[in-house]
Amino acid sequence: MSTFPPTTTSATQKKERKYAELASALQRMSKTMAQTADLCQEVQLDLHAMRDFAGIDAAKYASFILK
Template sequence: MNSGNSAPTNATQTKERLYAQLAMSLGRTSRAISQTADLCEQLQVELNAMRIFSGLDAAKFMTIAAQLNPAGEVDEAVEEGK
């Protein structure tokens, strides 16, 4: 039997090497997940900004359309189209 002072066996070295590889892989995975979470948070902020800006642009468009086409002209154009 192996005593506590004997040199590590080939199987032990292989096991330790595989555990080291697993630890490195888990570290990379953890960093990737953290980066993905940061990117998702940034995407959420940017999507919110896009929602706000698209709402503002729509309001500007409707305001300009209302100024260029007074209510009477719009009604006449609709009736002519019938």
């Protein structure tokens, strides 16, 4: 049994640094995925609006042609 306190080795420090880098990368990825989800929702709303406007324009055109 050793009477010396445990020392932090270079390998342990390197491993801890890698885990910190991984945690940081996962946080960035999570933020980016949330932004992507928000953008996808905006695109869906825009497409829905475009479909509505296209339908309105088609109805106007059809009523103009049928007069």
